[in-house]
Amino acid sequence: MLDPDKVEQDALSALVARTTEHPVNFFLVGGSLVTDYVHQEVIATIRRHCDTPVILFPGNPLHIDASADAILLLSLISGRNPDFLIGQHVIAAPLLKKSGLEILPTGYMLVDSGTQTTVSYVSGTMPLPHDKPNVAACTAMAGEMLGLKLMYLDAGSGARRPVSPEMIAAVRSVVDVPIVVGGGINSGEKAYEALKAGADMIVVGNGIEQDPDLLPQLSTVMREFNQSVVQA
Ligand SMILES: CC(C)=CCC/C(C)=C/CC/C(C)=C/CC/C(C)=C/COP(=O)(O)OP(=O)(O)O
Numbered sequence: 001m002l003d004p005d006k007v008e009q010d011a012l013s014a015l016v017a018r019t020t021e022h023p024v025n026f027f028l029v030g031g032s033l034v035t036d037y038v039h040q041e042v043i044a045t046i047r048r049h050c051d052t053p054v055i056l057f058p059g060n061p062l063h064i065d066a067s068a069d070a071i072l073l074l075s076l077i078s079g080r081n082p083d084f085l086i087g088q089h090v091i092a093a094p095l096l097k098k099s100g101l102e103i104l105p106t107g108y109m110l111v112d113s114g115t116q117t118t119v120s121y122v123s124g125t126m127p128l129p130h131d132k133p134n135v136a137a138c139t140a141m142a143g144e145m146l147g148l149k150l151m152y153l154d155a156g157s158g159a160r161r162p163v164s165p166e167m168i169a170a171v172r173s174v175v176d177v178p179i180v181v182g183g184g185i186n187s188g189e190k191a192y193e194a195l196k197a198g199a200d201m202i203v204v205g206n207g208i209e210q211d212p213d214l215l216p217q218l219s220t221v222m223r224e225f226n227q228s229v230v231q232a
Pocket residue numbers: 003030031032033034057058059060061064073074075076083084085088089092108118119122123156157205
């Protein structure tokens with residue numbers, strides 16, 4: 001995940017170039033409260049180096065950029081704020097239709113990680129309790145029944161504790177749609193734990209921002225995990 005507020009062009013170019021040797025499946029571009037509107041520059045830099053798909057991860061309709069490939073159309077189903085469940089989407093709908101972006105309807109679930117996150121503050125919603133896998137499972141089930149095509153469990157940017165393997169497994173056992181897990185995944189071990197518990201995709205932001213050498217480690221974990229699944 002690339003946060004437009006945090007990337008610096010030279011460092012971004014170097015990082016994206018490294019993904020030709022240590023591949024990632026997607027680039028997510030976004031942030032909850034973006035102050036530097038440089039989505040287009042970030043996406044152009046990615047395109048210069050590779051053809052890996054770019055998916056927007058937006059906090060509000062101002063973050064829509066038609067130069068990406070797709071957008072996570074998040075509905076904040078862990079919260080009870082109608083604006084982030086449907087209100088922002090009504091505002092964004094005509095723009096999205098015109099953009100030609102592939103729309104990925106996503107059940108977005110914030111999970112408590114011990115400290116208040118920007119997303120929780122900005123959306124005025126409470127996250128799901130960290131130690132209540134069943135609440136997450138019922139939320140995901142309802143989201144899937146409502147037609148959402150992905151579930152995203154997010155402990156929040158730089159979370160001290162990621163979403164627990166128990167919660168990932170509980171969600172895995174009740175939905176068929178792909179599960180995305182992010183927030184605080186800053187080591188190969190944590191990535192492996194999430195994959196083993198049932199995550200289909202892991203999102204890493206701060207970990208690689210702080211230590212770009214994490215990229216090759218995570219790419220290897222992902223490849224080995226996928227190979228082990230194919231062989232089993
Ligand atoms: C309908 C459209 C296009 C947008 C609304 C989308 C909704 C409902 C979003 C839910 C609430 C929200 C603010 C989500 C932000 C998700 C996000 C991009 C998180 C990653 O940003 P962080 O890195 O955690 O944030 P900071 O870097 O700002 O701390």
